Amino acid sequence: MIARRLMLAAPALLLACARRATAQPITWNGVPAQGGLLRGQAAPGTRMTLDGRPLRVAPGGEFAMGFSRDHDDSATLAIIHPDGRREERRLPVAKRDWDIQRITGLPGGMVSPDAAALRRITRERALLAAARAVDSAGTGFMAEMAWPARGRISGIFGSQRILNGQPRQPHYGLDVAAPTGTPIQAALPGRVSLSGDYFFFGQVLVVDHGHGVNTLYAHLSERIARDGQMVEKGERIALMGATGRVTGPHLHFSLSWYQTFLDPQPLLPAQQG
Structure with missing residues (x-):
């Protein structure tokens, strides 16, 4: 009986692992910097906040985020992936000199x-x-x-x-x-x-x-x-x-x-x- 349960559970387990392995990574162009706009792509259904502010994520996964002229040297990107997995990333924000x-x-x-x-x-x-x-x-x-x-x-x-x-x-x-x-x-x-x-x-x-x-x-x-x-x-x-x-x-x-x-x-x- 135990062996039968394991056999039935195996396909579901393998499917879940495959989904995690093929999950679309969150990517964006450029690097975070003071005064910078980043335009990125996430898996549809992803939810994110930047420094606690919710980001709009399009049905296709497109999103944008910006950093003010005087932003601190880091930002926090909180992510809830479509499968419910939570992640938090600390983003270094490059400092710039102004004229x-x-x-x-x-x-x-x-x-x-x-x-x-x-x-x-x-x-x-x-x-x-x-x-x-x-x-x-x-x-x-x-x-x-x-x-x-x-x-x-x-x-x-x-x-x-x-x-x-x-x-x-x-x-x-x-x-x-x-x-x-x-x-x-x-x-x-x-x-x-x-x-x-x-x-x-x-x-x-x-x-x-x-x-x-x-x-x-x-x-x-x-x-x-x-x-x-x-x-x-x-x-x-x-x-x-x-x-x-x-x-x-x-x-x-x-x-x-x-x-x-x-x-x-x-x-x-x-x-x-």
């Missing part, structure tokens, strides 16, 4: 806004925060990122800006300088989640790429894509300008994971010429 930029010649009202401007800025920050909080099911974030415009790199992510001698928050974007009217393309496929004319950003678009990943395009002279419109990677969505707080025409291009600003430059291909 300091001094910008002078800005109009005083842009550096120290008056009470009316501050009320407007507060309203606009709430709208921008709402756009960055969108948690859609799209997986456009998995595509290879394309340059939104070609031109001279005039500002980089993470740099500390001092405006007319007054320290301000770090620069949370990549600036590309070129003449007004230069075409701007969507860096990734997605849906336009915000379109407007803002105090600091001037004419601005935000595109949602799914799972909290979004890109922002600011200081535009013209917005071509409409609010709610689906756009493809490389599709023309705007023209470069000098609206908002600027010293000349350029594109302020930023990448976010929900409310966490990230550095888009490591995800972009090398510029050609």
Whole structure:
């Protein structure tokens, strides 16, 4: 009888072992670093949290996670595999050095806004925060990122800006300088989640790429894509300008994971010429 039970149990045991042996590993591109976005693949049905925050995992297993400019030197990724097995990984987060930029010649009202401007800025920050909080099911974030415009790199992510001698928050974007009217393309496929004319950003678009990943395009002279419109990677969505707080025409291009600003430059291909 005992031998018969063992014989009946053996196939189930072998099947369970085979499933564990062939379980899809969790993989992602790149390494965790301050300001970094990781896009990865897990087995469908996997559940994960990063530093206690739940990660959205698509039906196909795609997921994204980001690390702020000033993230600690490690992060905790907690995993519940589809078979119920639990795992916790400590991820070392690479530290980065940031540049300091001094910008002078800005109009005083842009550096120290008056009470009316501050009320407007507060309203606009709430709208921008709402756009960055969108948690859609799209997986456009998995595509290879394309340059939104070609031109001279005039500002980089993470740099500390001092405006007319007054320290301000770090620069949370990549600036590309070129003449007004230069075409701007969507860096990734997605849906336009915000379109407007803002105090600091001037004419601005935000595109949602799914799972909290979004890109922002600011200081535009013209917005071509409409609010709610689906756009493809490389599709023309705007023209470069000098609206908002600027010293000349350029594109302020930023990448976010929900409310966490990230550095888009490591995800972009090398510029050609």
